[in-house]
Amino acid sequence: MMKVTTKDSLAAWLDELTRSYTLIAPKAVGKQILYKPVEASSQIIFDFAKADLPAKEYFLPATQLILAIERGQDSIELREPSLQEERVIFALRPCDARALRVLDALFLEEEPIDPYYAQRRERSTLIGLACSEMGEECFCTSLGLAPDDASDVDLMLMEVEEGYGVEVVTEKGKAILRHLILEEVEGSPPKPILRQGKVPILETEAWPHCFEGVYWARLADRCLSCRLCTYVCPTCRCFDVRDYETANGDIERLRAWDSCLAEAYRRIAGGYNPRPTKVERLRNRFYCKFCYYPKDFGPIACVGCGRCIAKCPVNVDIVEVLDSVAVL
Amino acid sequence: MARAQRCCAPTRHSLTSLLVVSLLSVRLWRILVATDFEPRIIGFLCRWCSYPGADLAGTSRIIYPPSLRTIRVPCSGRIDPLFVLKAFQDGADGVMVLGCHPGDCHYVEGNYHARRRYALMHRLLEYAGIEGERLLVEWVSAAEGGRFAEMVGGFTDQVRELGPWGGRRIERAYSS
Amino acid sequence: MNERIRAKARELLESGQVSCFIGYQEGTRGKVRPAFVYEPQDVERLIWDERCTYNLAVYLHQFNTPPKRGEQPPRVGVLVKPCDSRSLNLLLHEEQIQRERIYIVGLTCQGVKVNGKLQERCQRCSERVPLIYDLLVGEEPKTVGQENYADVATLEGMPPGERLAFWAREFDRCIRCYACRQACPACYCVECVAEQLDPPWMGIAIDLPQKQFFHLMRAYHLAGRCSGCNACEEACPMNIPLSLLNRKIAKEVEALFGYRTGQDAETPPPLATFKKEEELPL
Numbered sequence: 001m002m003k004v005t006t007k008d009s010l011a012a013w014l015d016e017l018t019r020s021y022t023l024i025a026p027k028a029v030g031k032q033i034l035y036k037p038v039e040a041s042s043q044i045i046f047d048f049a050k051a052d053l054p055a056k057e058y059f060l061p062a063t064q065l066i067l068a069i070e071r072g073q074d075s076i077e078l079r080e081p082s083l084q085e086e087r088v089i090f091a092l093r094p095c096d097a098r099a100l101r102v103l104d105a106l107f108l109e110e111e112p113i114d115p116y117y118a119q120r121r122e123r124s125t126l127i128g129l130a131c132s133e134m135g136e137e138c139f140c141t142s143l144g145l146a147p148d149d150a151s152d153v154d155l156m157l158m159e160v161e162e163g164y165g166v167e168v169v170t171e172k173g174k175a176i177l178r179h180l181i182l183e184e185v186e187g188s189p190p191k192p193i194l195r196q197g198k199v200p201i202l203e204t205e206a207w208p209h210c211f212e213g214v215y216w217a218r219l220a221d222r223c224l225s226c227r228l229c230t231y232v233c234p235t236c237r238c239f240d241v242r243d244y245e246t247a248n249g250d251i252e253r254l255r256a257w258d259s260c261l262a263e264a265y266r267r268i269a270g271g272y273n274p275r276p277t278k279v280e281r282l283r284n285r286f287y288c289k290f291c292y293y294p295k296d297f298g299p300i301a302c303v304g305c306g307r308c309i310a311k312c313p314v315n316v317d318i319v320e321v322l323d324s325v326a327v328l
Numbered sequence: 329m330a331r332a333q334r335c336c337a338p339t340r341h342s343l344t345s346l347l348v349v350s351l352l353s354v355r356l357w358r359i360l361v362a363t364d365f366e367p368r369i370i371g372f373l374c375r376w377c378s379y380p381g382a383d384l385a386g387t388s389r390i391i392y393p394p395s396l397r398t399i400r401v402p403c404s405g406r407i408d409p410l411f412v413l414k415a416f417q418d419g420a421d422g423v424m425v426l427g428c429h430p431g432d433c434h435y436v437e438g439n440y441h442a443r444r445r446y447a448l449m450h451r452l453l454e455y456a457g458i459e460g461e462r463l464l465v466e467w468v469s470a471a472e473g474g475r476f477a478e479m480v481g482g483f484t485d486q487v488r489e490l491g492p493w494g495g496r497r498i499e500r501a502y503s504s
Numbered sequence: 505m506n507e508r509i510r511a512k513a514r515e516l517l518e519s520g521q522v523s524c525f526i527g528y529q530e531g532t533r534g535k536v537r538p539a540f541v542y543e544p545q546d547v548e549r550l551i552w553d554e555r556c557t558y559n560l561a562v563y564l565h566q567f568n569t570p571p572k573r574g575e576q577p578p579r580v581g582v583l584v585k586p587c588d589s590r591s592l593n594l595l596l597h598e599e600q601i602q603r604e605r606i607y608i609v610g611l612t613c614q615g616v617k618v619n620g621k622l623q624e625r626c627q628r629c630s631e632r633v634p635l636i637y638d639l640l641v642g643e644e645p646k647t648v649g650q651e652n653y654a655d656v657a658t659l660e661g662m663p664p665g666e667r668l669a670f671w672a673r674e675f676d677r678c679i680r681c682y683a684c685r686q687a688c689p690a691c692y693c694v695e696c697v698a699e700q701l702d703p704p705w706m707g708i709a710i711d712l713p714q715k716q717f718f719h720l721m722r723a724y725h726l727a728g729r730c731s732g733c734n735a736c737e738e739a740c741p742m743n744i745p746l747s748l749l750n751r752k753i754a755k756e757v758e759a760l761f762g763y764r765t766g767q768d769a770e771t772p773p774p775l776a777t778f779k780k781e782e783e784l785p786l
Binding site: 029030031032034052053062063136137218221222224225226227228231232240242244254256257258259262264278309311313314315317319320 | 531532533535536537538539540558562563566673674677679680681682683685686687695699701704707708709710711735738739741742743
């Protein structure tokens, strides 16, 4: 038995949601599909494989004002902006949802808790959309995920004959289900079509053995240090924080995305840079994901979404790297 | 020489650059914005010709609109086209780039370079949606006080008619 | 053509004339990737077909530094298409690479394809033979295109407000990843204006004013230096039509100064020089 809803009922319900929530859903922007706030369900793209960018920017914005220091006549006020709205993120793929759990391990489960991230997590309800088949570059199953894994969302939708199957996962998800017309039918949702073969994921403890060696230099030969892999990745989270004076004398503290692949990223006062060339930086990217992050925080910082594979201009393929490292 | 042109570091780190960039954001907001639109104009004037020209307008008591804020640079060749871009970003509605007449540059060649750069920059700005009429590039000598004042007056009127430049988001939309 | 390229690469590596040969090879998932061949026996990796869109001149910068202090920088062999050869001429003129340190294998080209589609820039390309090479590989080109800047003209024809909205829409998608800059052979500044913190030209914010500034600034810095290889637009993960910006500048440079990038390694780019007597519309 499963609960289903028709496409029209779903659309009507989403329209209803826009009244009380900011609805963020896949939208066509130029030739791309991106998660954007929508005003009506008609703006949503329901039939898509994977959005070009993950929904990470709604939890870790590309640029975020974290403190404003305002000068009044005789006073100085510190203002911490706060997210005013409640959001619903619709059609999140299981990989992108798992990525949020990966980020939670750093931002929420370690002191000090990141209040900006925490607030955004709290004020968001996640509606997942299971994948009917794994994409060309996907390898989520090699990382213990599945294309219909519902453990990281509040509500899970699956494409079925009648429309969409609906699974309630958390109380938060149940709470927003109020106006959705559901019907109980026989059967269960179709299993997603998986890709053959698993990508070998080397255990955390084994990575240090592969650190030296000419493999990384040869891999980095073609790397442009363009950094786009870290920006399209749902689990990459590095940022920079700087203060800027605005034109009217106030000070804004901004937090913005940064990337470990940038030359200046690890440069420290005095000019020393422990990762001076792109060889060290590219190697670090893989080590951070599969060795350092799991060692320090628990989960592997990769969900197998394959965006880096699709977008890398010089075909640095993380699956190929994992295959190679397994036999190094 | 060709290579020096491309070697960015020395000019970018210079004190003048730092001064110019910080002056731009501060000066633009100090101009009172009344209920009718008063354009914010930034003028880059070279120290040897156009700035004395402006000075002459002042000492001769020739009145020109106060919406112009001047930034004095050593030479029109020093005016990095990026200053113009930054001026528009930080709130200018119009930008003036004034130098010595070609042939009269104190540093001999500076304004020849400026001439080429601004011919190109003008077209790029136009293409990017900043109307060509918002950038004025002219040659003003130290003796042309009256001409300077007339120029500023005309340009201010022109920019006032065009209205505030719509491509700038003063209100930063930082959150997602 | 593959055989000739491999034979030459093998010869160069075996004789020690170069320590690395830069070309193309098969990648994963049917893609092509840049190849770096250090050993003569590995030259079998090298291929050349219409999927080879990359401008390999960008990799010459990394071979400028000697492996150890006191040693000479390595000599490299590089494969160039006609558009890439113009980047080479630019880099030679700007003394970023030395002619004696590179061995250039030039390829005649009928166009390259992205996802099976012939690139637009190839359809209007008027050069099918590289402008600089030590060895020329390939047959006489059959067709030659003609540059007409039609897409630039369409944008020029829009009213300013619409044009502003067009670019705002495009730049809004930008994530300031700098893939365009990194893929460009002409962008080799050690510290880019965009990343300078002192003075704070742009700051770290990934916001529309900064993105607009970055793209206009980069386009301007490429005036008279951009060879039209399109590596920037291809690298962009957000499909921003950067070639529309760069080609506008190329069009104006041609109209104002009669100059096309990279025709030879001697003529300076127009913004690096001047003429005392010239009338330019300001």
